[in-house]
Amino acid sequence: MKRHRHLAVGIKIERGLWLDAELAYHDECHGLALLFDPTVVPRLIDLPLTPLVEPLKAQGWATLTVALIPTIEAEHSEERSFQIAELTERCHKTLEWLDHQPFLAPIADLLVAVGWGTAAAAAMRLIDHAPARFRALSAPFGRLDLAGASVLRQWDLPIQLVTAANSNLNLPNQSAWALIPAQQKVWTEIETDTDPEMVSPAVADRVVTVVSEWLGGIIPAHDS
Numbered sequence: 043m044k045r046h047r048h049l050a051v052g053i054k055i056e057r058g059l060w061l062d063a064e065l066a067y068h069d070e071c072h073g074l075a076l077l078f079d080p081t082v083v084p085r086l087i088d089l090p091l092t093p094l095v096e097p098l099k100a101q102g103w104a105t106l107t108v109a110l111i112p113t114i115e116a117e118h119s120e121e122r123s124f125q126i127a128e129l130t131e132r133c134h135k136t137l138e139w140l141d142h143q144p145f146l147a148p149i150a151d152l153l154v155a156v157g158w159g160t161a162a163a164a165a166m167r168l169i170d171h172a173p174a175r176f177r178a179l180s181a182p183f184g185r186l187d188l189a190g191a192s193v194l195r196q197w198d199l200p201i202q203l204v205t206a207a208n209s210n211l212n213l214p215n216q217s218a219w220a221l222i223p224a225q226q227k228v229w230t231e232i233e234t235d236t237d238p239e240m241v242s243p244a245v246a247d248r249v250v251t252v253v254s255e256w257l258g259g260i261i262p263a264h265d266s
Contacts, residue, residue: 044068046099050086053108053139055132061112062086063136066095067104073152073177073261074140077107078133078161080123082116090241091158091182097254101261104149108136110161126188129164137168154257156180163188166197173199178260180204180253183211183241187218194218200226202256204249206241207231228256 046068052060064086067074075098077091086092086109095105110132111122122128140150153176157165162184169176170193178200186194186203201224205211212231219229232248241249 044070046071046104051106051139053132053136055135059112059114061108061110061132061136063106063108065104065106066099067146067149069145069148070102071104071149072102073154074104074106074146074149075257076133076136076153076155076165077105077158078110078129078136078155078165079108079158080110080129080161080164081158082111082113083109084113089158090246091156093246093250094156094253097250098257101254101258103154103257104146106136106140108132110164123160124188126160126163126167129161130167133161133164133168134171137172151175152177152261154178154180154261156182156253156257157184159183160185160188162186162203163190166193169199170196178202178257180257182249182253183209185211185214186222187214189218191221194221195223197222198224200224200260202227202253203229204252205229205231206245207233226260 046066049065051063053063054060079089079091098105110129155165162181166189180202182204230252234245
């Protein structure tokens, strides 16, 4: 079993502004999972999507975890997390960065994406522009409604939405979900005894399990 290398990388989005990211890979990975997270945290390891890296590595994926909002923008992070056009552009910059890395070329055309929260809408828009490169999208606590009706109506890739039962996210997502014509679409609601708007450790663990198992079913696992 080969060990993944972990590399901290910076993705330039404009002069003097870079996205923090971490790549985990080895040369026998069968594909790359792009993990887009709009959460502002002091360290990349604290991102909600970081715990997903290990189970995806075990399935043979390389992963690229991207903090879409750099800490320098933390003061206005709540506003920026809802600027979907800006987040989408940063997702595109990530794909451009990927395409400029020759050592990743063997896995650059077998991609899946995971978008946390509002990043799910940005990831949907990204994939809408390059659908042939992606195999699936998972949206833990996603806001699919922010992707736009035209994107939703023509979506045909496998898609997963994960929310807490009784969450305020469920109402706006219901209208978006109804527009998606994809045959492979799964919406999982996680039961919780705590505030459904808060991600408790137990809920976070459940999200990691649900997302990794679903992606493993879409793309069969390879021994890493």
